[in-house]
Amino acid sequence: MRVTSLAVVGVFAFAATAAGSVYYTLQNNIESVDVSALLGNDPAAPEEPTGITDPNAGLPISLVLLGSDDRSGVNAEIGGEDEGMRSDTTIVLHISADRSRMEMVSIPRDSLVEVPSCTMTDGTTTDATSETMFNEVFSRGWNYGGDIDSAVGCTVKTLQSLTGLTIDGFALVDFAGFQDMIDAIGGVSICIPEDIAAPDAGLYLTAGQQTLDGVQALGLARARKGTGANMDGSDLNRIGRQQELLAATLRTVLDKNILTNTPDLLKFLNAATSSLTASPELASLPNMSGLAYSLRTITSDKITFMTIPITTAPSNEYRVVWTSEADTVWANMVADQPIVTVEEPEVADPAATATETPDTSVDPATPEETTPVETKDPGQEAFTSADTTAVCG
Template sequence: MAAVVVFGASGVAAVAAKLNGNMDKVDVSALVNPMPSATTEPDPDDPNAGQAVNLLILGSDQRDGVNAEIGGEAAGMRSDTSMVLHISADRSRVELVSIPRDSLVDIPACTMTNGKTTRATHGMFNSAFATGWDNGGDMTSAAACTINTVQQNTGLTINHFVVVDFAGFQQMVNSIGGVPMCIPTAMKSDMAGLSLEAGFQTLDGPTALAYARARKGQGIGDGSDTNRIGNQQKLIAAMVREVLSRDVLTNPQKLISFLSAATGSLTTDTGMSIGNMTGLAYNLRNINGGNITFMTIPFAPAKSDPNRVEWTSEADVVWANIAADVPALGEEPVAPEVTTPPPASTTAPVEPVAPVEPVEPVAPAPVETKKAGQEAFSVDDTTDVC
């Protein structure tokens, strides 16, 4: 039904077929253990309706074809951006948890499409993707090894995955007319091809990609991947804000345009169809920006290598909360306000007090800003002030 609402009864099949054809789909079911299984009869619009969804989002640093023209040629394939997107079962809450690529984690033995099986090891998180690509030679092996690594280290079940490349990211940004952002200080990175003046800017596709990729340069930070994560979160939050403000999820033509751009350079699992996407979008159409949270999994410098990080015990709590489908950071119970009635008067009336001199109004408190990448924040929160 959601697809019919979005595409119209007459054009639903043609539009859905076109958009499905845009995506590269790979079947990882034989290489991932365990695979999620439905416990109820699936809803054709949202097969996971009534169930929480965990989606693994990977940013591909693939350098061939159009992507080589954008980012320059390089051998192999890496995944430098990784997020777990959790959608609550009641579709009222979305959480995106960034995983630093330099996280030291247990990488399980991974089986490839060619039958080869790698040895289990302990290393950087993003080496799981490279291990699959280098030994299996395809996206299926790379994605499956990454999913297995996420599941082993988090205890989560990954329902679906999406890999976005350079070209696809640019197309998504351009499809919504660019991304308005506050740039508090001028930013310049020759390596990333980024040059931004301070102030409010609307980033087009190429500029947004450069902003997301930049690690070193003027106004960018300490050059670490963990610092870059904050900029990536702010950018995606701004994109979400723009999608919500432009009613992309509720306007059929806008949603079709966005999905057409978004699916142009996506690789996903065979279970993720346009019908699934539109069903999820339709069920999330009324979500409040304050219920869309971004955070980085809690980490500290690794004891074995100061250039790497390891997850803290707080990370275990985050993953456990997501697995239980409760807010990732937990909720402190709010004590009900108790009003005590004043005692009955037993004394004589008090003489009126002379009026007090007027007091100058207090200046409003400065806007509280959240440090993206270091603190959790929502789409409605302020992360920069211009």
């Protein structure tokens, strides 16, 4: 009995040590950056975790997701070495208070916007500017402040000024981190409508349903120029492909039950956290776990993607400005309302339809004239994660 007791204690001690080691590894993978002081906010005192709980339960959450083109270290091997740092991918993610809805709104990098004065970590400030390309905001903070804190702080402050939202946190991922996350879930299945050749991104794909590995997925997310699939250099078309790729990734995570399979989940989390820089709220594993757990019942048709409504800038045909529809999107998000309202089609009264007399005044051989419908750039249309499941061909 004494030997058995010691063995049981040994097993539990080993399990506890292993769990603690995994927790330590994952937690220390994440680089935490607190920009609250740069925004004029007092940093919140950290709360002691009490199990898997959502620290913001019952409250809506607005986050900023940033894709960094950092070209140092391992990222230089992927994208080529280059100085400075930019963020060509910016997505505002809103999670409803009841955790039943997620909405992701992409910001085109070529948007001309009003940029407020930003405070750097060394206490210096930048001048407020107008008609500034949104892509410049992140690099301005990096160039003047010399660190991620200043770059992200300026981006968050600008977004809050433009949208009226309170940004609750951010996450920044680089090339290597994105590749590793895709490989960790075994790749993503996505429909490629036509052959793609994008030499600058090292991307060559054939048309059809494809399962992309990390290298291919990153190439699809980065590519702008080439042949096939609207590779015309447009940032808007690239945003559309990025949104479809994110939707496919979310579907893969949900379909493979990765969130409930411990080995797969640990592999995914290790990849996801290894190249992640986040605000303290998201850099905490208990907080992330609690938020993820509160979203466990969300379905793909409740995850909406869209690009903020835009039009060509009057001052520059190669730049864009946000339309009045953008104001409605941000106002709905601030009010925690769906950013897209789906109108239910009117259903005709069966009794009235049955007694109607057909109108024979129109010659059936002569087609009626129709009014052309204006088409928007596909990148501006909202869609859900469930909408991208169409079969190729």
